Amino acid sequence: MGRVTVSLSDLPLRDDLRGLTPYGAPQAPLAVALNVNENTHPVPDEVASDILDDIAVALRDVNRYPDREFTALREGFAEYLGHDLDASQIWAGNGSNEVLQHILQAFAGPGRTVFGFAPTYSMYPLLAQGIGARWTAGSRQPDYTITAEDAVAQVIEADPDVIMLCTPNNPTGTPLGLDVVEAVYEASRGIVVVDEAYQEFAPRESASALTLLEGRPRLAVSRTMSKAFAFAGARVGYLAADPAFIDALRLVRLPYHLSALTQAAAVAALRNAPTMLGMVDDIIEQRDRITATLEALDYEPHESWSNFVLFGGVADPQATFHALYERGVLVRDVGIPNHLRVTAGTEAETTAFLDALASIGSAS
Incomplete structure (x- = not known):
C-alpha cells in the first residue's frame, strides 16, 4: 500500500489553531x-572545560531520573540574583519560554485573558494561544514608553488574568519604570510577570523588579541564561516569586522536566558567572x-x-x-x-x- 499523505487541515486540530503557522x-x-x-x-574556553567536567559527572548517573526539584540549580540562581532570595522562591525551565508557559498553564487557560503592551515579545500571544487563553494587546506611546497612569487605565479596562511586562522590552529595547510595575500590580487582580530577559544589559544603576517581590505574591520576575550568559543552546530560563507561586507551577510542569545534563551545565555556568558576564x-x-x-x-x-x-x-x-x-x-x-x-x-x-x-x- 502506498504512502498516504494528508495536510494539516485534514487532521482534527483544535479550531482555534487552524490557519496558524509555527x-x-x-x-x-x-x-x-x-x-x-x-x-x-x-x-570562554576555561568555563566550557568546567561545564564539561560537571556534565561528565552527571553522565555517570544518567540512567536515573534527575533531581525533580533541581535543588542545586535553584540555590545557584538564588545566590546569583541576590536580594535575600532563597531556593524556595526560584523556578526554572527549558528556556524562559517554558517558564512563561508554566505560568500561563497555571494562571491562564480557556476563558482567561493574557495582556501585554504592544509591540512586545512575539511569543506572548503564541504562548497564550497554545494553552487556549485569549491575548489582548494594549498600546504604548510613539516612543514605546508607558506611563504608570496610562498603564493602569489600560489594565483596568482589560481586566486580564495575567499581565506580561517585558523590560527592557523586546523588540524595542525600551526600559519600564518600577513605578509602572507597582501601579499595574496594585490596579490588577491577576498575575503580573516582569520579563527581565535582557536585564544584565541595562545600566548598572537601574533597579530590577526583584526589589518589588516582598509582599507581592502575584508578582513574578523571569530571567534567562540565553542572553548575557551566552547559553541560548542550553535552554535555561528561570524566575523568582513567592514560594506559593512556585508551588502553583509544580502543578503544571512535566515530571523531571530539567534533565540532569541541563542542570549540571547551568550550575557550572552560574559558578563561573563573573567570567560568563x-x-x-x-x-x-x-x-x-x-x-x-x-x-x-x-x-x-x-x-x-x-x-x-x-x-x-x-x-x-x-x-x-x-x-x-x-x-x-x-x-x-x-x-x-x-x-x-x-x-x-x-x-x-x-x-x-x-x-x-x-x-x-x-x-x-
Whole structure:
C-alpha cells in the first residue's frame, strides 16, 4: 500500500489553531547572524572545560531520573540574583519560554485573558494561544514608553488574568519604570510577570523588579541564561516569586522536566558567572556603537537597554533586509513599519553590519 499523505487541515486540530503557522525566526547559513538577539560571543574556553567536567559527572548517573526539584540549580540562581532570595522562591525551565508557559498553564487557560503592551515579545500571544487563553494587546506611546497612569487605565479596562511586562522590552529595547510595575500590580487582580530577559544589559544603576517581590505574591520576575550568559543552546530560563507561586507551577510542569545534563551545565555556568558576564560590557559597547553609527547614517535608533537596537527611518525594510542578506548579514524585520532590528554582536560582526548598511546608502 502506498504512502498516504494528508495536510494539516485534514487532521482534527483544535479550531482555534487552524490557519496558524509555527513560530520561527529566519535561519540562514550567513557569516553574520544578528537577528535573534543571541549572545554571539562563545562561552570562554576555561568555563566550557568546567561545564564539561560537571556534565561528565552527571553522565555517570544518567540512567536515573534527575533531581525533580533541581535543588542545586535553584540555590545557584538564588545566590546569583541576590536580594535575600532563597531556593524556595526560584523556578526554572527549558528556556524562559517554558517558564512563561508554566505560568500561563497555571494562571491562564480557556476563558482567561493574557495582556501585554504592544509591540512586545512575539511569543506572548503564541504562548497564550497554545494553552487556549485569549491575548489582548494594549498600546504604548510613539516612543514605546508607558506611563504608570496610562498603564493602569489600560489594565483596568482589560481586566486580564495575567499581565506580561517585558523590560527592557523586546523588540524595542525600551526600559519600564518600577513605578509602572507597582501601579499595574496594585490596579490588577491577576498575575503580573516582569520579563527581565535582557536585564544584565541595562545600566548598572537601574533597579530590577526583584526589589518589588516582598509582599507581592502575584508578582513574578523571569530571567534567562540565553542572553548575557551566552547559553541560548542550553535552554535555561528561570524566575523568582513567592514560594506559593512556585508551588502553583509544580502543578503544571512535566515530571523531571530539567534533565540532569541541563542542570549540571547551568550550575557550572552560574559558578563561573563573573567570567560568563565579562562579555556584557563589550556587547553594550557594540550596541552603543551601532546606535551612534545609525544616527550618522540618518536612521532613527530607539533607546535600548538590551543587546539589540531597533531602528526606524527605513524606507523599505524588506529591500534593506535583502540587501544586507546579500552582503552576508542577517537582521530581523519585526513587522513594525519602516523599522528593522539588529543584535549587537562581536566587534567584527558589528563592523560587518555597519559596513554593509553604509554600502547600501544612508536613510536620507
